[in-house]
Amino acid sequence: MRDSQPDVPCRDICYRCLRPLSSCYCKYIKPFDSGVKFVLLMHPKEAKRQRTGTGRLASLTLEGSEILVGVDFSSNARLNALLSDPGYYPVLLYPGPDAWTAGKEGFKESLGGRKLLVIIIDSTWACSKKMIKLSKNVLSLPKFSFSGSYRSIYTFKREPKEYCVSSIESCYYLIKELQAASVVSASVDPEPLMDVFKELVKFQLEKENERISSGVPGSHAYDWKYTTLKQVPESL
Helix, strand or coil, X not given: CCCCCCCCCCCCECCXXXXXXXXXXXXXXXXXXXXXXXXXXXXXXXXXXXXXXXXXXXXXXXXXXXXXXXXXXXXXXXXXXXXXXXXXXXXXXXXXXCCECCCCCCHHHHHCCCEEEEEEEECCHHXXXXXXXXXXXXXXXXXXXXXXXXXXXXXXXXXXXXXXXXXXXXXXHHHHHHHHCCCCCCXXXXXXXXXXXXXXXXXHHHHHHHHHHHCCXXXXXXXXXXXXXXXXXXXX
């Protein structure tokens, strides 16, 4: 005889953004063509944690972008096909002393009419290092980074460094810098990326304040430390 199991409440899920229908972000998503091919290499842990992940929202907003899930992408057929496509100029968005920027002299000319293919590691910094180290095809790519300094508005999540920004913000700032360098058309409007991201931040801050006000324990072991209501910026 099978042991009886307690009833587990099921939540209706949006199969597009993978969030509960009660907090679905799809009404805020406005897809657009950035003129850049974005591929997000998502760690399996990130793929399972859809509550605050921004990689999926970025992919839904950026037309033609893709998400590939894994840790070692050395033998990933789809990624290798993209990297070997002569129509693309692949780069890895990752900081480093040898990283190029959109405004670097000669970068635009080096594209040679090819479409920029930007590989983004969508994971924690610790896991990102492991993913890059294991993925020899990714490790060999030229690094690309920002010329400007940016601070994340991801105020409900602490990043390891002040200059760390979320995946969706990375896409936004990169497009802006590529526009300044005349690599991406000035007619492209990247604001839909920040619009949906701001809705996510606003939602998370409001829910955290509700949790603190009600005294209900949080879902994380460290939530007991946070008892002060968070300010929701008027700009959100």
